[in-house]
Amino acid sequence: MDSEEFFRYADQHTTPEPPLLARLNRETHVQTLMPRMLSGHAQGRLLSMLSHMVRPRRVLELGTFTGYAALCLAEGLADDGELHTIEFNPELESRIRRYVAEAGLTGQLHLHIGAAAEIVPRLRETWDLVFIDADKINNDTYYELVLPQVRTGGFLLIDNVLWGGKVVESYPIKSSDKDTYAVRAFNDKVHADPRVENVFLPLRDGLLLVRKL
Template sequence: MPDDEIQRYADQHTSSEPPLLAQLNRETHVQMLHARMLSGHAQGRLLSMISHMVRPQRVLELGTFTGYAALCLAEGLAPDGELHTVEFNPELETRIRRYISAAALTERVHLHIGAAADLVPALGGPWDLVFIDADKINNDTYYELVLPQVSTGGFVLIDNVLWGNKVLDSYPVKPSDKDTHAVRAFNNKVQADPRVENVFLPLRDGLLLVRKL
């Protein structure tokens, strides 16, 4: 069965997007050049479900893009929980804040514009749930930055760990392809990291679930 047929079947048997997220999904695909960066329907519902299972008090997201994943993760926050999301591109700020406001989350979802490496130390921990979906070449930098701040038993999710299937041994990677080499090295590092346990999900472009021991 072709992969796209499997994905259609999976989407048909996954709870629908809430209307606001469906609107954001469509708007992103119509107006943004790199719409594939959006988490989308199936992954968004998974992020929401994980958040509902964890019921986090504090969530950190690195890489907001248009805000879709942030809104999904916010669905499972504890009653007095909060989410901090960091986006490098200031041109996205107005759109993100508009959707945070439309979701009535301005008091609970806090947007920070700037470089994650500069902002995260000042935000401080502990974090119950972290979602890393920023520039892939710095996955390891972000991982090492946030892991000490994650509560024992807390979770770190890393997106795009399949990286268009380029991480597979059968894929010929040029020495100049620094992003692919970085993602491969990061995946191998997490697999060998005694500080965590991990599950690699081949959902969409790959999602790595990590629990801090």
């Protein structure tokens, strides 16, 4: 079975995405230049499942894009839970807010537009669950920024840790390929970090699941 058949079979045996998310998924692919940044069906259902398992009161997402992953994570929020999501690109704001409103989450899902490194220190919260899906070259910066704010036993999820498979290629990384170098170095760092335990999930483009000790 080739990889495409594998993922197609997995999708066929994963609970379908809700209609609102299916519409957002389609709209993202039709109307944005980089639709591959969307978490998508299988990963979205995993994010929802993990959120339901944790039942978080406070969730932080770095890198909203069109809002798909944020809506998935919000599905498992505790009754008094809130989700803060940070997006750098202001052109995406209206679409995100429209879907948040349609999902009935305006009071629980808070969108911040700007640089995560500037916004996170202003959010004086203790996080139960953090999803990092922003610019990969700054994964380490974001990790060190949010880890002190995550409660003991809380979770971090970091997306795109396979980076198109480049991190497992045996030949030396070109000095110009700074993203691949950064992702590989970050993966190695987390794996050796005594503050956490981690599981590397080869789902989609790789998802690193981390628990703070």
